[in-house]
Amino acid sequence: MAGAVLITAMAVVLLLFWYFTTSTYSDGEPRPIPHRVPILGHAMSFARDRRTLVAQSIVQSKNEPFTLLIAGTKHYVFNKSAEFTEVFKNSKTLDSVGFLRLVMRNLFGINATDAEAFVAGSVKPILHDVNSMYLLRNENNAVTAVAYFDEVRQAVERFDKTLAQSDTKRITKDVLLIIAHFQSEPTTNAYFGKLVLDVDPKILDALNVVNKYGFWSLLFGVPRFLAPKPYRARDRIVHALRILVDAINARDGVASPYIESRVRQLLAHGLCRDTVAKDVLSVFSGVHSNSMPTAYCTLVELMEHSELIPVFRSELQEAGYMVTLPEDQVSIFPDKVPRMRSFLHEVLRTHNNGTAFREVLKDTTLLAAGRTWQLKKGAVVDLPNSLLCATETIHPEPNKFVANRFLDKSLGGWGENFTKTVKPFGGGVSFCPGRVFAEKQILAFLAALIEHYDLEVVTTPYKTPRNSDVDEVLWSPAIEIEIRKRT
């Protein structure tokens, strides 16, 4: 009897709780997708497989924007290009400040006061200006690009020596290690100077540990004793970068003009060296954590479409790659290799797994694609780029890998424009400022490999990673490639 009363009482409490915590929706909001579990809503399926959940919801809502309740927060999901553009434009009230705060504090370990200055205070404009000035302005961007092309050349020379000394004149190497040697180490030297790899030759391995074991646990603030590995790896990187900050503070010519300027401005602004080292960590992660997995997918896709290797080689020959000095290669990458460039963007499109987030800071009226939406303060806007990449009306035959999709029609391609449509680099105020370098970085890496070497995958069978998220690539089974000098 007492048991029955208790159960009834509990049921009443639960129902009241549910009633008071169930979100209500006004007419102008995107329609909610019904869920069974109160408050948590779609949280479980969102965590398990976001792509499928969103795709099913789109079908259910007949291609209209919709709302998913996730752990008590409304997520408005849009997937039309015009809606993306409008959301990006409303950057005053639709902003990712909360997410960025989490990134600065938890992922990079910057203290609360300083993190606030980075995401919303006086440091924000400094970073915006230094990024625009050095990463986006052509003449400045070219300085680091040239340093990188020369580092790639040196990496080829070093590898040639090792190859010549080997008995069989062939070396089998894991794809991750190929990228470390021909792309990530050259990038590290070009941006941060030789000092960093001198101080810690294993610093890139430490970044892989952070990305493989720690990205989500660090981001969500899992305590150190539960995830000691990524915390230790992060400390190790910050330690090396702290030495770099000291060196930049003491003398000229230690790192690229971009990094030197960034570090000096932050120090002059009064930030302590520890915080500045952690800011350099954010750039260190920025130059590697998206480019490395993209290069990985690009190389593996090229192995699968090996008929393209001769096509790319003749494009490179026509561009004069082998007779062009590193300081003149900015004229080649990306403009003189349109076929390789189209291929890279098709890899980005087909392996894109990203969602851009914006928090609704104030009630906002959004006018997009001929409709008006009321977005309520406290909700989150989700822009799943990965779905845009798979939309038929934007990219005909979206499930087909078309190497020439982004090649001009006059050159026999499909003539799609990646800057208009594909959004692997995000958009709006957080549009990746590294995108100009990223293209040069990956194209020059690929060019050096195919021009100097014959490559053959020796792992059978092997599986191309489904997406170019860094953790996906680091967790996927190793692929080995045999490398021989091209004759």
Ligand code: HEM
């Ligand atoms: C294929 C390579 C790359 C991809 C796909 C990529 C993608 C992205 C995306 C999607 C964002 C925006 C995140 C958001 O909206 O919250 C971003 C931000 C950023 N990226 Fe990249 N990135 C790449 C390479 C690079 C490189 C090489 C650099 C540096 C040279 C770089 C530097 C940055 C920085 C500094 C930000 C932060 C911008 C800000 O919020 O102010 N990225 N990247």
Ligand SMILES: *[C@@H]1O[C@H](CO)[C@@H](O)[C@H](O)[C@H]1NC(C)=O
């Ligand atoms: C939204 O995404 C789905 C992919 O799941 C696609 O079929 C649909 O056409 C997209 N709608 C628009 C308007 O982009």
Ligand SMILES: *[C@@H]1O[C@H](CO)[C@@H](O)[C@H](O)[C@H]1NC(C)=O
């Ligand atoms: C955070 O670091 C700054 C130096 O960059 C220091 O002045 C400040 O006191 C620190 N704040 C906290 C809360 O530890």
Ligand SMILES: *[C@@H]1O[C@H](CO)[C@@H](O)[C@H](O)[C@H]1NC(C)=O
């Ligand atoms: C592609 O689209 C972008 C942005 O809309 C535009 O600036 C650029 O000129 C276009 N390129 C071509 C080749 O149409």
Ligand SMILES: CC(=O)N[C@H]1CO[C@H](CO)[C@@H](O)[C@@H]1O
């Ligand atoms: C947003 C998105 O598309 N996420 C997907 C990324 O890839 C993993 C597995 O490869 C999926 O489970 C996610 O849904």
